[in-house]
Amino acid sequence: MRTWIEKQLYLIDFALASLARKKAKHFGLLLLFAALVFVLASVSLYTHALRRETQSLLAASPEIVLQRLVAGRHDLIPPGYLERLGTIRGVQKIQPRLWGYYYDAVVKANYTFMVAPDMAIARGEIVVGPALMRARGLAPGNGVSFRSYTGELFTFIVGDVLPQASELVSADLVLMHEADFRAFFKYPEGHYTDVALSIANPQEVKNVAKKLLNQLPDSRPILREEVLRTYASLFDWREGLMLALLSAAILAFVIFAWDKAAGLSAEERREIGILKAIGWETGEVLSMKSWEAILIALAAFLVGYLAAYLHVFHQHAFLFEPVLKGWAVLYPRFALPPHIDGLQIATLFFFTVVPYVAATLVPIWRAATIDPDAAMRL
Amino acid sequence: MRPAHFALILLALGAVALWATFIEADGRANRLAATREGARALVARLQLTDPVLFTEARYTRHLSQADLHSAFQDHPLAFEHFPSGSLVPPPAGLLARYAHLD
Numbered sequence: 134m135r136t137w138i139e140k141q142l143y144l145i146d147f148a149l150a151s152l153a154r155k156k157a158k159h160f161g162l163l164l165l166f167a168a169l170v171f172v173l174a175s176v177s178l179y180t181h182a183l184r185r186e187t188q189s190l191l192a193a194s195p196e197i198v199l200q201r202l203v204a205g206r207h208d209l210i211p212p213g214y215l216e217r218l219g220t221i222r223g224v225q226k227i228q229p230r231l232w233g234y235y236y237d238a239v240v241k242a243n244y245t246f247m248v249a250p251d252m253a254i255a256r257g258e259i260v261v262g263p264a265l266m267r268a269r270g271l272a273p274g275n276g277v278s279f280r281s282y283t284g285e286l287f288t289f290i291v292g293d294v295l296p297q298a299s300e301l302v303s304a305d306l307v308l309m310h311e312a313d314f315r316a317f318f319k320y321p322e323g324h325y326t327d328v329a330l331s332i333a334n335p336q337e338v339k340n341v342a343k344k345l346l347n348q349l350p351d352s353r354p355i356l357r358e359e360v361l362r363t364y365a366s367l368f369d370w371r372e373g374l375m376l377a378l379l380s381a382a383i384l385a386f387v388i389f390a391w392d393k394a395a396g397l398s399a400e401e402r403r404e405i406g407i408l409k410a411i412g413w414e415t416g417e418v419l420s421m422k423s424w425e426a427i428l429i430a431l432a433a434f435l436v437g438y439l440a441a442y443l444h445v446f447h448q449h450a451f452l453f454e455p456v457l458k459g460w461a462v463l464y465p466r467f468a469l470p471p472h473i474d475g476l477q478i479a480t481l482f483f484f485t486v487v488p489y490v491a492a493t494l495v496p497i498w499r500a501a502t503i504d505p506d507a508a509m510r511l
Numbered sequence: 512m513r514p515a516h517f518a519l520i521l522l523a524l525g526a527v528a529l530w531a532t533f534i535e536a537d538g539r540a541n542r543l544a545a546t547r548e549g550a551r552a553l554v555a556r557l558q559l560t561d562p563v564l565f566t567e568a569r570y571t572r573h574l575s576q577a578d579l580h581s582a583f584q585d586h587p588l589a590f591e592h593f594p595s596g597s598l599v600p601p602p603a604g605l606l607a608r609y610a611h612l613d
Binding site: 207251300303367432435470 | 522558
């Protein structure tokens with residue numbers, strides 16, 4: 134074993150010396166390889182962390198949101214509808230929601246106006262999301278006017294601003310008293326936007342949704358599971374979109390690496406011929422050349438991955454953030470808690486390091502098995 | 512020091528740094544967990560259903576609450592007016608995102 138280790142150390146020494154003979158070429162390859170790993174790892178780390186964060190926040194969302202549909206579109210919940218829901222077994226709590234959209238021409242952004250029944254907001258007061266506060270330059274105690282859809286001007290006092298830590302889900306919110314909401318939107322009394330339902334047994338959510346559909350055929354129950362799936366698919370889609378855009382760069386690298394690894398130069402063939410002529414075994418030549426490829430690929434993977442980690446979790450992924458997070462006038466600012474998926478990193482390793490090392494071996498094996506005299510003459 | 516030792520030590524340091532990213536990520540995620548609890552509580556309290564990623568249209572602001580027939584739902588076959596439409600996946604039916612309740 135000791136002899137084997139000693140032999141490998143000599144082979145690594147030789148491989149390093151061989152790499153050093155063409156410093157610029159190998160350094161360029163290392164940089165390019167590391168840049169590719171950096172880009173792929175950044176996309177993967179950012180998307181995974183964003184996916185995990187959204188899933189973790191939305192795990193607290195209502196188990197079922199029930200909408201009413203009219204001609205295939207979302208409509209208001211009329212009076213009497215809630216009473217019919219109460220008769221369905223398994224429904225623990227029924228909470229009608231009041232919310233809607235308001236386009237603010239001042240900053241050209243949409244706000245979500247919402248009634249927060251358990252937040253004790255006084256009439257004439259609003260509680261705003263942090264991004265809205267920034268966009269309109271508001272602070273607690275300031276007055277702000279909105280022109281309603283009837284043309285009437287309503288002035289509200291900002292009672293409070295929602296915590297910055299919740300910005301991912303609250304950036305554009307305007308919370309208000311129910312009477313203010315109904316007056317602002319001329320919302321008919323007894324009508325609601327939709328209904329949030331709590332289900333006693335989490336295993337029964339789907340069955341309750343089926344019962345809801347049977348009893349209220351004009352309703353559309355949206356399960357929490359579907360909400361989570363929607364966002365999982367959104368981030369998968371965007372990760373895929375980003376990778377599709379990067380595919381040209383990936384392909385360019387593959388061609389470059391293949392050209393470098395698969396097409397041995399005359400000089401390299403001569404080197405292999407000389408090594409064989411002075412008594413190296415085919416296995417030793419293969420080991421030495423494998424070490425060259427392994428050293429380059431491992432170094433590039435580590436440099437690329439570590440740079441991606443710093444870029445994503447310490448520099449807010451400034452290079453890819455607009456594409457991966459989306460954009461809006463009310464852009465939420467939030468610190469993304471890092472989540473690294475070991476399997477994802479292993480996959481990245483498998484698809485970058487392994488193919489490169491494998492690609493180098495075939496031509497070297499072919500060159501190392503021919504006669505040294507022929508190899509030197511090629 | 513012989514070059515092989517130097518190279519192997521560098522690679523080992525890199526591997527340790529890779530392992531350290533997992534530890535650091537865990538630590539930071541735990542530190543941020545307290546602030547996330549506040550956000551989770553807000554989601555539960557206000558019964559929120561969607562993150563504020565795109566606010567330009569109702570079906571992008573509340574993607575999960577949007578009408579079923581299309582992500583781009585101004586009228587059937589409508590072209591998308593808003594830039595975030597290009598970042599949103601195709602309609603639900605094509606991806607089977609929704610649970611079958613019939």
